[in-house]
Amino acid sequence: MDTPQKSITQIETPVSKSRFEDSPVFNYINSLSPIRPVKSIPNPHQFSTLNFTSPPSVFTSPHLTSSHKESRFFKTHHPSPDPTILVQESPDDSKSNEESAAEADATTEFNIDASTEMEQPQIVKYDVKETNLDETTDLSLVPYASPPREDNGEDAPGMEMHDNVQGKNETPDWDRLIADSSEFLIFSSPNDSEAFRCLMMQRASPSQAPSVMMPTMQPGSINEPESSNASPYGAVSVLHRGIRRRCLDFEMPGNKQTSSENNTAACGSSSRCVVPSIGLHLNALLMSTKDCKTNNTTHDYSCSEKYQVGLQGSSSTLQETLDQTETETREDVTVEPTLEELHLSSPKKKRQLEAGEGESCKRCNCKKSKCLKLYCECFAAGVYCIEPCSCIDCFNKPIHEDTVLATRKQIESRNPLAFAPKVIKSSDLVLETGDDASKTPASARHKRGCNCKKSNCLKKYCECFQGGVGCSINCRCEGCKNAFGRKDGSAIVDMEAEQEEENETSGKNRRAKNQENTEVYLMRKEESSALPATPMSVYRQQLVQLKNMMPPPQSVLGGGSSSSGMFNSQYTRKPEMKSLETVAEDGAEEMPEILSHSSIDNINAVSPNGKRVSPPHMDSSSSGRRSGGRKLILQSIPTFPSLTPQH
Template sequence: MGEEERVKLGRESEGESEITARVVVVASMDTPKRNQINTPISKFEDSPVFNYINSLSPIQPVKSMHSSQSFNSLSFASLPSVFTSPHVSSLKESRFLRRHQFSDMSKPDFSSENGNKVGRDEGVMDVAHDLTQHPENFDPRGSVGDASNERSYESSKLEIELSRTLSYDYVNPDCDPSTSCGIENKCASEKGSFGSEMHIEGISQIDQNREATGCDWESLISDAADLLIFDSPNETGPSKGSNQKSLDSVTGFCTSLNNDLPKTQAIGAVGLSEQPETENICTQPGEAGDLGDRVENLDMFASTSLDNCMAGDLHGKMGDEVRIYSSVRIASNLQRGTRRRCLVFEMAGARRKRFDDGSSCGSSVLQQSHRDVASNDKHIVPLKPGNDSSRCILPGIGLHLNALATTSTDYKVIKHDDLGLGGQLIERDMVSAENEISVVEDASQASGYVGNEEYSQSSPKKKRRRSENGGESEACKRCNCKKSKCLKLYCECFAAGVYCVEPCSCQECFNKPIHEDTVLSTRKQIESRNPLAFAPKVIRSSDSVLEIGDDSSKTPASARHKRGCNCKKSGCLKKYCECYQGGVGCSINCRCEGCKNAFGRKDGTELAELEEEEIGDERSLVDRASQKTLIHNDADHNADSILPATPLRFGRSLIQLPFSSKCKAPRSSVLAIGSSSNTSQKFGKPDVGQRQAKFEKRFEPTKEDEMPEFLQGSGSPTSGIKSGSPNSKRVSPPHCNAGTSPGQRSSRKLILQSIPSFPSLTPKH
């Protein structure tokens, strides 16, 4: 219904403009390039796909068309493949790729919203079919596009044809009411294009435009096509400025097209919406005047489902050169990227709110740049059911990873949830910008959070006691601070980068989401003092894991405490010793006296030796246990997450856990070990081993990202634990690494690599 009205308006307001539009179209039709179009059409007819389409019920060609559009738009957003090959030569491929993407991306939204489940191919086929039926339509469009095509991507004719077909779909009179609305919008956009700029870019552009419009279209349809179309301020408002004529004329034109060349009109609209000139509306309001008409669709879209920024992004994408490759551009274009991010965040935030408990968690590092994301973390962070104190990711050194992970998670959510195009687009952008976060990480986190919550809830008792239970659940990090307010490293929770939770027995605790600002500031302060303060205390190479696997040899030597211990009385045989607690042997960095560390003496004696001498069976048992764990880790990654992976998991203690863990298991924690527990108890190793293993898996990958410094240190061939300052009580950050041998390092890297996303992800600030 909207169409007619609009058309009327357009005609009334500007009958001449309409005429002009037609004239233009006609001229374009005359262009010799028409032939090209014809050829492609014939191809379609001949193609099996075409036949298939024909075979399909003609009942709802329109819907199919819509779906196709939406897909295009969607693909536009995501299109990795497209990114890879910007060249026109691959147009055909790009098309297919797009389809794929669409299918993937759009499924949720479109299928549900439009009810249009026709595959893109079908849509395309339908379009082709329409074309065959209405060949005249093709000419105009194609001619226009070709003539004006500045970019001259050399886009394949087929692609052009496809785009045309798509556009036709839009126009298709058979469209449902909902679609009609979308069509109108398109018309409006067309106005802009025709009126203001006849030189429609090449077919490629059209195609792109189509995509863009498709996005809008989809959003409109999904939300409320009617409302959007008519309600959109753009139509009446700014867009009408200088271009109003064009709009009106366009409208008229559209109308006429509907009558005469319905399909063509749709195409034009698409093309218009996306002219290259159109940058983001948001950024360039001034354009509204010029592009207002074209933009309308986008604006509407924006108002509808996404932020204006989103729309602006879309516009920008579309506008810039080939839309197909727009995504690439986005990445390059900071402004746009930023906008998207904003959008993304906003969107994410909105969604999150749904889930949000109200507890706030923040990530420090990312805070500034990714503030929004951080806020989003809330969702991700497992809030204890019923407990505000749920752990949140704190900004520690490696926090950015967390944030990223979170972010990624958010994105996922967005994708799956509701976001239509915008959401998807955003995701893409974010991913590209951030270097893609590993999904694994996200999953692990999420699961981890849950685990935490459960865990914490499960045992309100002291942490010590808690750990006893499952051992594995690692109730780690339940503090008992009384004077530090849980804002110093004395507090294990804080040190671990997690918020205190119920189980904690702390007093006057400020390490809670409520005091996020305080926590963050404190963290920063501490980090300023010691950048590695929140880094994992125990640096471990993958080797150790492997070694453990062997059963026999196993020297944890590969892992070392970054700072080393300073034990005087414990002989490094009690948990007072951080090295021992971490399940690693003492190293040069240690200043301990009378070291008897079962995992490796300061003098270089390693575990293996110790085992023989002192430890004996116990150690092997421990190793085995840890080994098992490690082995399972990959598979269990998720399970691991169950561990107290509080938001800050990346925090040092968590990382430490791998081997030692601060998850201090209660003495009795031996349980975890299982059968071997009895023997292992002696040194308490069992706990360590198992726990370490678990944590290790999880954290190892992150280590590098989190702590590049460490990596470097570990990376240092000398590995020497001591490379740093042997004498200094506290090892300087760079030196932190405990001595990992070069070989170890390599193996470690392998592990890291296994986690695909991390390397690239590390967004470094």
């Protein structure tokens, strides 16, 4: 420090400084600008110091990113030093890091924070929840997270440079920062969801105040970075990444068991499954509905509430998780979790539910694919197989996480959109395909289109039909009679007409199917009509319908997703914008959650694919439609992805 300063001073002083200081202009400038010559000298120092410090900061930020990356796929530890320090510094650090790293992200986050200090608590809460639920490491990922803090702590000089004018690189700033940060953290901590509490409790959190410590402490301070893996939490966090998230997320509260088996078992339990599935996939909706049946058959509304609660908790966690860590997972995924999955899952689930009992999660029946191919619904949906599955030689279990992730990556490398939602909203489609989207009543289309030859797009063999969307020019189907919209462009055909046609062709089976289809179709119609109306009402209707029969996935998505929030998952794999848009249309308040999911999907689509970036859509659409409070949340979401994007 000293040497550089000296050198600088020596150089500047003799030459320029003396001349300029004497000049009247210099005097005038001095009088005008708050910055005085004194600073000029110190500045160099700081600047130099900054240079020194800045490099660390730069490295640190990368570390953060790296940690995030790692956390996504592998749960890593956070090398965070002292949790306390990190916590304290977190706010400023985040800012500084973000500014240096990505101004845009920093600005957004910063703006959010600054604009809504009141809301910050909420945001923090979400973060905390997510982090808690999903991963401790994720917390670090959050701008506020500890990692930056450490760096900042040393990097403080860098901060000071900016601040030099105002204040200098004084430690007192740290105090303030700490105080401020503590406030944020405190807010978040109090907000902690019960799940988080449970985690904390289970974890036997370190002595420190949970609120502040929570984010960082889990990973770093108390437990060694590596410990994350060893510790159940670590395993959990790891599991949360990628596919596991769904089931694992739910497990958190109750189970600390990170063990994969336990997780799967947990999934077997309705409660767990429901929550996780919801978070990532619309499946949860079905699950929830089912649960409602079993548990609260009578009270639809209660179910809805329950569901919402679950969504909030899970969704928020999922969102952040996805956004922050999982952009990749995308799971576009996953996301996505996704409408598609929901659609698919719902019918299946319906059957399963009807046939079997209590399975809240998806089931598969894979015999040869080892549940490591898209043939497997569970795998395709980004969820682990669970007990109810009848699969043989299943590798889609937490135990084989590495294999699952590797396979996923492989598949994504082949087809980045493989885990993305198959059904996209019209707006997105419009961009891509053009008018077709608008034609369909559903206002959504299948991403790639179907290739039906014999089903006339009137059976669930048809992905378009299964997804509750009309066929489009992208479809290569033959004899398309899709009730949701024909390939030729004819808008939705009246179900009656369809039924008549179908009856003509073959009478028997159609009857039941048509009924189902009709129901689905009606559901969709209601949804479309109801969307403008209250999301809750729609949601309730859907729930009721679901209870009565299998809800078509689409319907679930539209109403349930909107109300509860589905995107997803995005996971994300990432669900595509459709879900987002639908959600936006449908529901106002809960949109954020949904968005989070959507974000996931988007993320998935974005990072892996790079092809379509749903987030922008989401942002634009969401921002335009949404109300302020939610908007903030949504905006915050996008920012996270930016931070974590790098792999």
